[in-house]
Amino acid sequence: MAEIKLEHVSYEYGAGTPFAKMALEDVSVTFTPGVITGVIGHTGSGKSTLAQMLNGILRPSSGRVLLDGEEFFSDSKGKKNKKQKQMQIKNRFRVGLVFQYPEYQLFEESVYRDLAYGPKNMGKSEEEIRRLVEEAAYFTGVEREWMEKSPFELSGGQKRRVAIAGVLAMDPEVLVLDEPAAGLDPGGREEILGRLKTYQREKKKTVILISHSMEDVARYADELLVLKDSRVFLHGSVSEIFSDAEKLEEAHLSLPQITRLMLRLRQEGIGLPDSVYTVSDALFALKDLLKGENGVC
Amino acid sequence: MLKDITLGQYFPGNSVLHRLDPRMKILLMLIFVVLVFFANNLLSFLYLLLLVIGLIFLSRISFTVVLKGLKPILLISLFTALINLFWTGGEVPLLSLGFLKIYPEGIWRALFMIARIVSLVAGTNLLLSYTTSPMEMTDGLERLLSPLKKIKIPVHEFSMMMSLALRFVPTLVEETEKIINAQKARGADFESGNLLRRAKALTPILIPLFISSFSRAAELAVAMECRCYAGGEGRTRMKQMKLTLRDLSVFLILSALFLAIIGIARIPFPLSVSL
Numbered sequence: 001m002a003e004i005k006l007e008h009v010s011y012e013y014g015a016g017t018p019f020a021k022m023a024l025e026d027v028s029v030t031f032t033p034g035v036i037t038g039v040i041g042h043t044g045s046g047k048s049t050l051a052q053m054l055n056g057i058l059r060p061s062s063g064r065v066l067l068d069g070e071e072f073f074s075d076s077k078g079k080k081n082k083k084q085k086q087m088q089i090k091n092r093f094r095v096g097l098v099f100q101y102p103e104y105q106l107f108e109e110s111v112y113r114d115l116a117y118g119p120k121n122m123g124k125s126e127e128e129i130r131r132l133v134e135e136a137a138y139f140t141g142v143e144r145e146w147m148e149k150s151p152f153e154l155s156g157g158q159k160r161r162v163a164i165a166g167v168l169a170m171d172p173e174v175l176v177l178d179e180p181a182a183g184l185d186p187g188g189r190e191e192i193l194g195r196l197k198t199y200q201r202e203k204k205k206t207v208i209l210i211s212h213s214m215e216d217v218a219r220y221a222d223e224l225l226v227l228k229d230s231r232v233f234l235h236g237s238v239s240e241i242f243s244d245a246e247k248l249e250e251a252h253l254s255l256p257q258i259t260r261l262m263l264r265l266r267q268e269g270i271g272l273p274d275s276v277y278t279v280s281d282a283l284f285a286l287k288d289l290l291k292g293e294n295g296v297c
Numbered sequence: 298m299l300k301d302i303t304l305g306q307y308f309p310g311n312s313v314l315h316r317l318d319p320r321m322k323i324l325l326m327l328i329f330v331v332l333v334f335f336a337n338n339l340l341s342f343l344y345l346l347l348l349v350i351g352l353i354f355l356s357r358i359s360f361t362v363v364l365k366g367l368k369p370i371l372l373i374s375l376f377t378a379l380i381n382l383f384w385t386g387g388e389v390p391l392l393s394l395g396f397l398k399i400y401p402e403g404i405w406r407a408l409f410m411i412a413r414i415v416s417l418v419a420g421t422n423l424l425l426s427y428t429t430s431p432m433e434m435t436d437g438l439e440r441l442l443s444p445l446k447k448i449k450i451p452v453h454e455f456s457m458m459m460s461l462a463l464r465f466v467p468t469l470v471e472e473t474e475k476i477i478n479a480q481k482a483r484g485a486d487f488e489s490g491n492l493l494r495r496a497k498a499l500t501p502i503l504i505p506l507f508i509s510s511f512s513r514a515a516e517l518a519v520a521m522e523c524r525c526y527a528g529g530e531g532r533t534r535m536k537q538m539k540l541t542l543r544d545l546s547v548f549l550i551l552s553a554l555f556l557a558i559i560g561i562a563r564i565p566f567p568l569s570v571s572l
Contacts, residue, residue, distance in 0.1 A: 057478045089484060097482040104472070105479035107504035117501065121484030152508065166483060 001033035002068050002094060002173035002206055004054060009063035011049055023049040025230045027063070031174075036200055036207040038221030038238075040214065042252040045227040047210045048100065051178045054208065055097035056088055067091055067174075093122050096172030100179045102163035106151040111142065111162050114151050118170040136169035139199040141191065157188040164192070168199065174206045181216065193220050218242070218256045218277035226251050239275050258282045306366070307430050312357040314428040318544040319437025325551055326424045332558045333417050338566040339405075341558055342412045348554060349416045352423040366422045367415060374414040378407040435460040439529075440538055453529025461517070469510070476505050 011024040024046045031037050041047050052058040053065060056072050065072040072091050099105070108114035115133040124132065136142070140161045146154060151162055164180060180196065181189040193209075197220050200207045211217050217224060217238070224241045226234040228251040234241050241248070245255050245263075254260070255277075262276040262285070272289060276282045309315075314322070329348075336345045353363055385407075387400025425434065439456035446452050477487075480501045487498050 052478065055482055057481060085488070089486060092482065093484055099475065099479045099482070102479060104476055104505045104509055105483065105501075107501045118483040121486070170483065 001204060003030065003033045004095065004174050004206065004208075005030045005066040005069075006050075006053070006060075007064045007066060009053060009060040009065065011046075011053065011058060012061045013049075015061060022230050024053070024060075027230075027232050029225060029232055029235060031206060031208055031225075032223055033206045034204050035222040036197065036209055036220060037223045037225055038217030039208060039210045039225045039227065040212060040217055040253060041227030041233075043212070045251075046230040047212075047227060048178055050227070051097060051099075051176050051208070051210050054174070054176050055095045056092050057097065067094060093170055094172055095174045095176060096167040096170055098164050098167045098175070098177045098180055100182060102167075102180075103156070103159040105163055105166065106159060109150055110148050111151050111154075112147040114162065115142070115166050115169045118166055122170060132169045132171055133165075135171075136165040139168060139195060139202075140165040141195055157184055157191075160184065160188070160192065164196075172205075174208070175200075176208045176210070178210045179212070180209070181211075181213075189216070196220070214253065214256045215258075215278075218259070226253065228252075238277060242277055243275065306426055308358055308362065308427050309430075310357055310428065312355060312428065313547060314352070314356040314423065317428075317547055318538060318540055319429050319433040320441050320538065320540070321544050321548040322424050322429055323434075323437050323441055325548060325555070326421050328552050328555050329420045329424060330417065332555050333413055333420070335558050335562050336409075336413065337562050338564075340564060340566045341562040342409055344558060344561050345416045346412060348558075349419050349423070351554075352420060356423050356428050358423065358427050362427070363419055363422065366427070367418060370414055370418050374411050377410045377414065381410050382407040431460060431463040435463070436534070436536075436538065453532075457529075465513075468513075469506075472509060473502065473506060476502050 006027050006029050009024055009027045010022065013021045013023050027046075027050070039047055039050060049058060053060060056065070059073055073088065106114050108117060112133060115136060116129045119129045119132045137144075137147070142158075142161050142165045146158065146162070151159060154162065160180075164177070167175070175196075177196065181192050184192065193216060196207065196209075199205065209217065209221055221238055223237055224234070225232065226241065226248070233251050234247065242255055242259060248254060255263070258279050258281075259277050262272050262282060263274060266272050266274060270289070271292075272285055276285050333345065336342050353360060382399060382403045383397050385400060385403035387402040390398040390400055391404070392399040429437070435456045438459070439452055442450075442452045442456075481487075485498060485501055487495060489495075490498070
């Protein structure tokens with residue numbers, strides 16, 4: 001299980017121009033290995049910048065990105081020799097990054113070949129590639145009959161799965177997903193996020209899930225990192241963070257709808273627990289409550 | 298990297314040049330471009346630079362912006378200057394380094410060449426690019442070329458295509474950057490290997506780019522049709538272009554000032570170089 005860590009990372013867009021803007025400021029965080037960490041924050045809080053930093057697409061203006069204690073960019077700024085470049089690409093293989101709306105990365109003539117693009121770049125053998133592609137297809141629900149089709153014949157949700165599978169096929173140790181369910185219908189959201197959760201559990205991966213949906217992170221994440229105005233605002237387990245609604249509001253975020261409903265019912269004097277974050281938990285809580293009432297009567 | 302490409306770099310403002318009718322600006326630009334080539338001696342080149350400085354004041358655009366706009370031509374003007382420096386013959390060489398001889402005429406000629414290129418680019422930038430929004434520019438062009446409709450040239454369609462193309466340049470740049478990053482994240486390597494390998498490495502960028510451009514174009518066409526776009530026939534505009542007395546007088550004054558170069562170039566002046 002790989003551990004990825006940021007140390008005093010700052011990033012400035014358009015440095016030196018009148019349009020310069022800080023996207024991340026002095027961010028230090030260690031992502032717990034083997035769990036899903038949800039990254040939430042208001043629009044423009046630096047979520048996507050953070051994602052691109054983890055995989056070396058963006059280089060921090062200052063600070064360090066550490067992968068298992070080793071610096072991602074081992075070279076000093078500007079200078080790059082061949083060996084260091086190779087090393088950087090190798091590190092990139094260890095951290096898979098799925099961008100927002102990743103469908104646009106599809107380009108090959110068949111789904112299989114597109115899924116094989118990443119492993120092929122890693123220099124894997126033909127058999128190894130086949131195994132990796134099949135595994136990625138299994139976890140993302142890419143069906144066998146799509147394999148020989150052109151990715152452009154698929155529907156939107158299917159394309160999304162293929163695009164995510166394209167990154168999973170590289171079998172990264174850390175997986176970073178930037179809004180993997182954006183723009184999908186509720187069924188599609190559940191399908192993709194649920195499959196990613198299964199993948200993470202079975203393979204014991206470190207997953208970083210960037211989202212703006214409180215409902216989604218409540219349901220799928222184990223830990224939460226809240227960003228506010230390009231800084232780390234809160235970091236902790238889901239229940240820790242959701243227990244302080246006022247603090248969340250400061251970051252222009254609110255608790256999941258179902259939690260708010262449950263809290264409201266509690267205020268009305270109904271004996272419900274205060275840590276209900278998902279609809280299914282709410283269902284259990286209500287069932288328990290009804291049973292209890294029956295018992296009393 | 299890609300963000301450095303700036304096309305149609307318009308700086309909004311409210312100066313004399315900003316408010317001038319785009320048709321007049323296009324005509325002025327044409328006159329200016331032709332007249333730059335009439336300058337032939339020190340006096341006329343100084344006058345040319347004076348004109349450019351005058352335009353900077355008229356447009357109220359800062360010197361630094363204008364200087365930055367000259368960056369892309371730095372190399373070509375230096376190159377031209379060097380060629381002229383060494384290849385201009387004269388009577389008394391100032392310096393001779395083996396077969397290379399530098400004559401005073403060469404130095405002047407090199408300076409004039411730089412002045413010519415600089416004023417050409419700075420002048421057109423100030424008259425059009427910096428002070429005219431792409432919309433105004435294409436509209437102005439359409440109106441200027443509208444007589445060509447008589448001989449069945451689809452002027453409106455051309456200008457619509459042009460404004461759409463300009464509109465989508467930044468979008469396309471952004472899109473390309475996104476695709477490059479996504480493929481990099483999948484381990485694409487665009488920087489090593491020989492030319493053929495590098496060209497091949499571009500496929501994963503070009504194919505998604507083409508596909509998204511085509512689908513965007515199709516979507517745009519549908520959106521335009523939904524809003525009843527049917528070509529230029531009978532189309533009215535929110536901003537009617539009307540030539541005012543002010544526009545005309547600014548045009549006449551500026552073109553007179555530009556035309557004065559021809560006269561100045563005829564004044565015999567000791568430092569003249571036939572170019």
